[in-house]
Amino acid sequence: MPTAPRTGASTVPVGDRTLTEFLSLSGKALPLLRNWVRDQPDNGVARALLTLATGDRLTDTVLKEQLVIAHRDALAAGEQEASLVHGIFLHTHRHHQLTADHLLAHFRRWPTDEAAGLMIGAFSATGTPAYRDRGDRLVEEQAVLAGPDNWPWTSWLAAIRAEQGRVREAHELAERALSLHARSGVAVHALAHAAHELGTGPESTRALDQWLADDPQTPQLGHLNWHAALHSIASGDFPDARRRADSALSRDDVGMRAATNWRLLLIGQEPAGRSDLDHIRELLAAPGGTAEIFHTFNLALTLAVEAATEDLETLARRAATDPRPDHREVLAPVVQALADITAGRPRKAADALTALGESATRIGGVRVEREIIQDTRARALVDAGDPAQAADLLHHRTSTRHHHLYEDLLLTSR
Numbered sequence: 001m002p003t004a005p006r007t008g009a010s011t012v013p014v015g016d017r018t019l020t021e022f023l024s025l026s027g028k029a030l031p032l033l034r035n036w037v038r039d040q041p042d043n044g045v046a047r048a049l050l051t052l053a054t055g056d057r058l059t060d061t062v063l064k065e066q067l068v069i070a071h072r073d074a075l076a077a078g079e080q081e082a083s084l085v086h087g088i089f090l091h092t093h094r095h096h097q098l099t100a101d102h103l104l105a106h107f108r109r110w111p112t113d114e115a116a117g118l119m120i121g122a123f124s125a126t127g128t129p130a131y132r133d134r135g136d137r138l139v140e141e142q143a144v145l146a147g148p149d150n151w152p153w154t155s156w157l158a159a160i161r162a163e164q165g166r167v168r169e170a171h172e173l174a175e176r177a178l179s180l181h182a183r184s185g186v187a188v189h190a191l192a193h194a195a196h197e198l199g200t201g202p203e204s205t206r207a208l209d210q211w212l213a214d215d216p217q218t219p220q221l222g223h224l225n226w227h228a229a230l231h232s233i234a235s236g237d238f239p240d241a242r243r244r245a246d247s248a249l250s251r252d253d254v255g256m257r258a259a260t261n262w263r264l265l266l267i268g269q270e271p272a273g274r275s276d277l278d279h280i281r282e283l284l285a286a287p288g289g290t291a292e293i294f295h296t297f298n299l300a301l302t303l304a305v306e307a308a309t310e311d312l313e314t315l316a317r318r319a320a321t322d323p324r325p326d327h328r329e330v331l332a333p334v335v336q337a338l339a340d341i342t343a344g345r346p347r348k349a350a351d352a353l354t355a356l357g358e359s360a361t362r363i364g365g366v367r368v369e370r371e372i373i374q375d376t377r378a379r380a381l382v383d384a385g386d387p388a389q390a391a392d393l394l395h396h397r398t399s400t401r402h403h404h405l406y407e408d409l410l411l412t413s414r
Contacts, residue, residue, distance in 0.1 A: 014039070015046065022049060023114060023152050025185025027217025029053065044074030045115070048085040052118065055092035063092055080110050087119055096125040100135065107138060112146040112153060120156060127293075127326075127364060136160045151177045155186035162193035163366055170194040185220050192227035196368050199401025201235035204228070222248050226256040230263070230368070235403040238269045245272035254280065255298030259372055261305045266379045267409035275302050277311075284315065293326050294364030297334065301372070304338040312339035330362045334373060341376065346383035353377035378410045387411060 018036050021029040033050040040046055047070040055063055067089045074081040083106050090099040099122035106116050123135025139156050146153040158173035171194040177187035188211050195204035208228045212221060225248035232240040245260045254275060261271035280302050283289055290296045296319070303311045312335055319332035333352045340349035353360070353376065360373045374393065381390035391398075391411050398407045 015043075018046075019049070019115060020181075022053065022118065023186075024181070024183045025189075025218060025220050026183060027215050027219070042073050042076075044070040044072065044077060044085055045081050048074065048088045049115065049118075052088045052092060067092070080113070083109070084113070084116055087116060091119045091122055094125075096122045097128070097131065100126060100131050104134070104138065107142060112142050112150070114152045117142070117152055117156060136164070148176065149180060151180035151184055151187070154180065155184045155190065158190035159186055159193075162190045162197070165197070165367065167194045167197040171198065183215065185218060189220060189224065189227075192224060192231075193366070193368055196227065196230055196234070197401070199234055199397075199403040201231050201403030202237070205231045205237075205240070222250065222253055222256065225249070226253075226260065227368075229260050231403075233260075233263055233267075234401070234406045236405040238264060242270070242272040251276070251279070254283070254302050255295070255369075258298055258301035258305050259369065262301050262372060263375060263406065265305060266375055267406060267412075268414055271305060274306065277303075277306050277308060280306075281311065290315075290318070290322075290327070292364070293324075293331050293362075294369070296327075296331060297363050297365075300331075300335045300338055304342055307342045309339050309342045312336070312342065326362045326364075330356065330359055334360065334363060337376065337380070341380060346380040350377060350380035350384050350386070353380065375410060378407075382411060382413055387413060 014032075014036055018029065018032040021032055030050075030053055033046065033053055036043065036046040037050050047066060051058070051063065051066045051070065058066070067085065071082060071085045071089065074085040083102075087099060087102045087106060090102055099119060103116060103119060103122065107113065110116070120135060120139060123131045123138070126132070139153070139160050143150070143153040143157040148154060154173055154177040158170045158177060161167075161170035161173060164170075170190055174187045174191035174194060177184050178191070181187075188208070192204065192208060195207075205228045208224050208231075212218065212224055218224075225244045229241040229244040232238070232244070241260060241264065245257055249257050249260075257272065257275060261274070264271045280299055284296075284299055289299075296315075300312060300315055303315070316332050316336040316339060319327045319335055322328050322332070333356055337349040337352045340346070340352070353373065361370060363370060363373065378390040378393050381387070381393065394407050394411060398404045398411075401407070
């Protein structure tokens with residue numbers, strides 16, 4: 001089983017070099033994976049990792065075909081290889097809970113397997129708090145077993161610490177991982193999350209730009225630019241936020257574009273380029289358009305940016321009759337609150353979001369993404385004539401973040 005190399009790339013096998021780039025979330029990973037499969041077509045792990053990297057672009061038929069071949073070849077190589085490929089089969093078919101269960105068994109037999117760590121997101125993808133907690137514990141256990149000099153597991157530990165709100169610890173872990181391997185994409189992403197919570201502003205934006213300049217083909221290009229846009233909003237550089245949204249986020253990045261624009265609109269700033277409303281309606285009407293709660297929430301944010309009150313009210317009614325509790329109990333009132341904001345009914349929106357309370361975390365996503373619900377509630381409270389309650393709501397942010405102009409503007413009456 002390939003493991004990330006600790007020596008120069010020229011002295012290690014192609015599989016180890018390729019896995020390092022994949023673990024790094026590097027733009028070099030996909031070409032190297034393709035070359036690895038081309039040169040070793042009977043290497044089941046190579047074929048499975050390539051399928052893991054490209055699975056979202058494959059048809060179900062091709063996906064299954066490639067993984068059947070990969071599993072056959074992996075069986076000939078050994079039990080660990082076969083187990084890894086089976087996990088990739090489950091993960092690429094979005095069987096998140098089955099993937100998580102399989103990973104628990106896999107790591108009991110083969111602790112700290114870095115290739116299997118690529119699928120650790122399956123635990124949070126289940127949408128189940130109990131599984132998210134199991135995933136966190138698993139990462140903690142593996143990081144201890146791997147030791148502090150293992151950059152992949154240190155990076156993954158930094159990521160979960162950021163999501164747990166242990167941001168200073170996350171910052172230190174991410175910095176350590178980057179000192180061990182400067183190209184760790186997981187670590188630089190975790191650092192962006194921690195920096196957002198700490199409000200480090202332009203300092204973090206410069207660091208992200210420097211990291212991206214060394215690998216402009218990284219699959220994280222858009223997402224890290226989105227984080228940089230949030231840093232710019234926090235420190236008042238609104239033109240930079242708009243520039244990043246327009247230059248780095250594509251038409252299909254509806255969630256990140258909406259999350260940037262809605263924040264700008266909440267504080268009275270011009271948004272970046274707008275979305276095509278008909279395109280959003282098509283996405284909502286498509287099969288599976290509202291299958292995932294957080295994706296649906298992002299589409300609702302886009303409707304809010306476009307002040308599409310009627311569309312939001314229709315979506316809220318649809319969610320209110322959904323048999324899934326999270327859609328019915330959380331998504332519906334959040335979408336209705338967005339409709340009320342766009343229709344000039346801030347008190348109604350504020351009351352609904354206040355009543356929702358901590359249940360809003362069930363909307364999915366991560367802390368940085370969910371924070372926008374709190375932003376919306378604060379804006380609604382101010383517009384409804386209750387700035388004191390809004391200030392209390394955001395006190396933990398204005399008192400701990402170094403740059404918090406964004407929060408100050410949220411609390412400013414207009």
